Amino acid sequence: MSDFGPRAPHGPDMSGTHNPLEDMDVHEKGAFDQLIRPDDCYTQDGIYWADLPLMKKIKFVSSYDALEAKRELKGIWSMTKTDPLSPISHYFRNMVLPGAGLGLEGYVLFSIGNLKPLFESTFANCWKSKHGICNPQWVNAVDYLEIAGIIVGQILVGFLGDWIGRRWGLIQDATIMLLGLVMLTAAWGVTQNGWVICYAWSLFIYGIGVGGEYPMTATSGMENGVGSGKVSTKEDRLHRGRKVTSAFLMQGWGQFFNQALLIILLLCFHHGSGNNPYSAVATQWTYRVSFAIPAVGTLWLVYYRAYHMKAASKQLAAAKKKASVTGYDANSLRLTFKYFGFRILATSGAWFANDVFFYGNKLFQSEFIKVISPETHSVMPTWLWNLCNTGVSLCGYYMASFLVDSKLYGRKWMQIIGFLLCFVLFIVPAFHFEYYRAPENIKKFQAMYFLSSFFNQFGPNSVTFLVAAEVFPTPIRASAHGMSAAVGKSGALLASVLYNYIDTQTKFYVVPWFGLAGMVLTAFFLPDTTGLDLKEQERRWEFLRAGREDEYHGPAVHPKHLSWYERWVLRKGRFYDAERDYQMKVEEYRAEWEAAMAQKVTENEKSGESADTDESLLEGHVHTYFHRTSPMFKGMEKPVTAKQDSFALPPAAEADSEDTYSNEKSSR
Template identity: 50%
Template sequence: MSAAHDNIVEHEKSHPQLDGTSSPGTGSTAASYEGNLDNLLKEALYPDDSYTADGTYWADLPRRERYAFISKQQGAEAKREFAWIWQMFKQDPMQPFRTYWRKYVLTGMGLFVEGYVLFSIGNLSALFKSAWPTCWGSYTDCNKNWVDAVTYLEIIGIIVGQCVVGYEGDWIGRKFGLCQDALIMLIGSILLTGVWSNNLNAWVIVYGWSLFIYGIGVGGEYPMTGTKALESNVEGPTGARDDRLHRGRNVVGAFLMQGWGQVFNQCILLISLMIFHSGDTTPPFSPRSAQATYRVQFGLAVIVHLWLFYHRLYKVNDADTQIQAAKRKQNTSGYDIHSLRLLNSHYWGRLVATAGAWFANDVFFYGTKVFSSTFIGIIHPGASLVVTWEYNLINLAVSLCGYYLAFLLIDNKFYGRRNMQQVGFAFDFFIYLFAAIFFNELRVNGAPIAAFQFMYHFSSFWNQFGPNCVSFLVAGECFPASIRSTAHGFSAACGKLGALLPTVVFHYLDDRSKFWFAMPFGALGFLVTAVFLPDTTGLDLREQERYWRCVRAGHPEQYHGIAIHPQHLSWYERVVLNRNRFYDPVQDRIDRIDELRVMYESHLIAREDATGASYDPDHSFISADVERYFALEQPVDKRVKRQITKEAAIRGEFAANEKVHRSALEESLGGRV
């Protein structure tokens, strides 16, 4: 352990109060020594962004003290970030924008092109009706079922991609899923750009199946982008701090690229139509103008998809760190079937929350997006195609405001995920209820129709500043790494079933009934969120992994940490299952020190193993202070001969893959690990 000894010597030079002159003895000297020794683990056990100076978790504080702690911590963090941004700006005015690009734009680029391509389908349908009225209007040249199937095939493809790629992400890896998605979307975008036939009905059929292929890639983007953004840069103390304070922002920052994709697409459509229609925006539009417009907007997407595939294949190298670490700790090489079974039995309530809320949300979100021209036609009767697109652009701009407000407040401990989703569902429910009740009165010219337009845009704002952003985040955040992609994909697929529902039903409803139909799903989303969704705001994801290791071992009662704190459990888990009964901060401190000891010993073995042990991101948490603590702690506490107990082995699966340490564990437990 020469390397550890060198670190300790170096640390003593910078900590003279802990050198040989302060050796343990009696009275105040011994007490001072013990206190200084405990301070070595303070950052590892009680990070100041989540704990008070005396080691009290922020959610355990009385309401007034909690308010003061959170306000002070968030104020200090905001000040630190502004100073950091200002420092970057002074060195290079473009550096903050490059940082934003790398952190959020590159991660969410798959969702950008998804928003660009798929949400153009509703806009293009209105253009096709003007250019080919006998196909998309009277259906004399085209089969009505195939025209309607264009939307169905798009959503079915997304569902297939979400289920399949979500499974692959946990089985093969995140990078494989990311590259596969980019390749499938590239192929789909090429097909969409080049599709052609002299027969309109045949063209519609090929167009629909091209959307199905593209949709498979889009479906995979949801679990892959979500888990990639969730698991990025969480190694080490700095990464762990960012994970606790800004994890939601990191995910929503990538997700809101979907909104930018929609905005860019609407702008490209407007510009292209004016160019190819000789600057005139008056219908009818010729087939040649329509063909050129839709091919140019899809062709631009091909270029972005080509770059995206290259970037993910050659530049993304850290996507699999967390899933590989989880597999090593759980001693699995393929898909973790055991965790999947436990997901269905132990976390089924969370699946109801994430899948049910996503289903309810997509009835609103996709219903109003796929049928955006219909809804805008309701609030602006007789509007031309270009006017409809202009109104849609306004609606998208309002939606972006909702995205960015969610981006700013998603990690606020006063508001957080669960409250944000409930408030968003409540506003959508009441807006649609009001619109349905006063439908005829609101369509009168003047102030009433202006109020109707405001309500439609306002519902889009609350949809983004609420369930649309939150459902994307919590679908992965509520579950452990080994099955995170699967759970996210399943939840997203249930959401797309909600998207499929209005595309089928709205064809058979009058305009007023569309509002009556969508309105109850706001209440459904509010209900499943209130009952089954835990609030993971501020929760360290490493604590969730600690709890999950105990669950996998069949001993959830041996976990006593903050993952089962009442603040981070759903109403169902807290009141019905009473999972917080094992929460014990004092015992958890002992457990965490035991786990740090196992991690420390494993770290020494990995560092000194001549054959080279597998990299474990947990080793990055072994600081010089932690090394010093364990080098000094055992002689001081006279626990040199202390054996690692069976409980510590269960909670300390950190080193299960390292042969030397595994042999030591087997020997200490009489051959049972």
């Protein structure tokens, strides 16, 4: 049986002679393997999954994924038998609540575009006429100030989240969004132009809170799954991406509910009719009630984050304590640009390209609606088609959540393929524009429109949100995510400005190339973190901070988890050495164990107890090995009384130790 080397400093004696310590060595070896080489990432021979040949890799990953799916389905069935509604409450608690802020902001942000045609129909002299009663610059500023507020929030709250903490960033976001919603609901002016100005600045305030939601939701959702200990759980390694993207997809549900509610409200206030002419009273009631409803939900969100998310900053606090940093970690930001500068280029550049696409997708909508309903002046056809498109987008969100953690597909390929297909679906109508506008070909146009929506969500829109936090270390994770998101939102700003000055045909010529650019940036500069334990990234970061980059040999520098640029140009993969990394981890755990034991001995001496009488110090095979090989406890003759069928993790890992799969491993 091949292996990378000794799995623990003391392995079993294969000579045929028997020693009383041999059984202990066997148990210690298994304990170290389970601790350092978990079976979801390593074969029984101790080979990392990414080191396997292609066919063996497919077999290993597929078999373990099937085992995990079986375990999850069994858990769902067990929950259902106990309480039929418990799976729903579990989904709400673990997927809906973490993404509630994004759901609310998705509801409000996309309502701006939905309400614009209603305002243009009702207040044509203000919103539509170039020489009407309202200043056209302020009418255009409705879009610009909204995006400007988001950019400010993404950068500002990203830094505050790394400085003050994730929890206060989350509370601050919800509070600012609540203020913005109150302003939007109550927006008024002596003249219609004054109302537009008030409306625009209310969107700016709301946008600041929205911008902060991006880095705060991504980082807190990811770090709550990882925890602050040295050992992460299988739940994190196997489902970290799903947890974050499941929170992000609430943005899609926010869009869906907004559009559905606007349709219902207009029918209610416009006497059951959705057709022109719309009265000012019906329009005012429709849009104000549509903003008042999420204001109630946002008020509850402020309460929930203030009183039920008190541990949101746990991992950040642990990282700062380890680095002896109390305020903002400016040194980590400097080192991030030094070592991960091209990652920032990848995350921000790809997000920029995606946002041009995301807003460019709206091009299809107006064009095929004009062909399908050439005589209509009602907003209802537009709203109904948009509702249909949002439903298609939700399918893309869920597919992304389902496959984002697959080691055989994962984040990077999902983003590359998503960008590629968006490029194709835009470039085809760009050069055959009149053909696809013809009524007899409009269904092909519709198909491309819906497919572009699907692959935008099942691709770059979901992945950019995840990887902008995942590929950076904890101390500056929110800052890096905020900067990437701000650059991305400038792509939306570019689209909203550019589309006012070029015709539809030209728009189709321009937009596709951003998809191609996003694909190239992703391929060359974005690392693939699918299947990578984030604790390995934190270990590597400790070496980088200490100026010992060449001494880290773990999976974070495996070629699989590096970008093409890092692998072939910077040659970071040359540091990877699985055997040396294993031995280093044993020594790292020893140092952590000795520090914890020294603290325990000191506490016992102060209380007048004898250290060798504390049974808790002698529990577990990992502890047993350190106990009998550490200079600290030489001369202690008390026999070991550890249970032979279990092992204890080092103190820092105890919180994560409950996620064990020993039965599954034996069955394989």
